Amino acid sequence: MDMPLTLTICAGLLAVALFAGWRGARPPNPHRGPRMTPWRFIMVTAAAGLLPMLVHLASLLGLR
Numbered sequence: 001m002d003m004p005l006t007l008t009i010c011a012g013l014l015a016v017a018l019f020a021g022w023r024g025a026r027p028p029n030p031h032r033g034p035r036m037t038p039w040r041f042i043m044v045t046a047a048a049g050l051l052p053m054l055v056h057l058a059s060l061l062g063l064r
Contacts, residue, residue, distance in 0.1 A: 017046035
């Protein structure tokens with residue numbers, strides 16, 4: 001992958017992780033029922049996907 005694609009994927013994963021972290025930290029609303037979307041799992045998955053992308057970005061920049 002080249003640099004623009006790597007940066008785009010990194011930005012997308014970071015945005016998903018931040019959004020899911022924000023939604024997962026909100027208090028539950030018992031009047032609306034249980035949350036059906038596992039926001040914390042989505043946040044952890046996006047953050048875990050971001051780590052190899054950051055390593056790939058570092059290798060594109062010439063770091064070892």
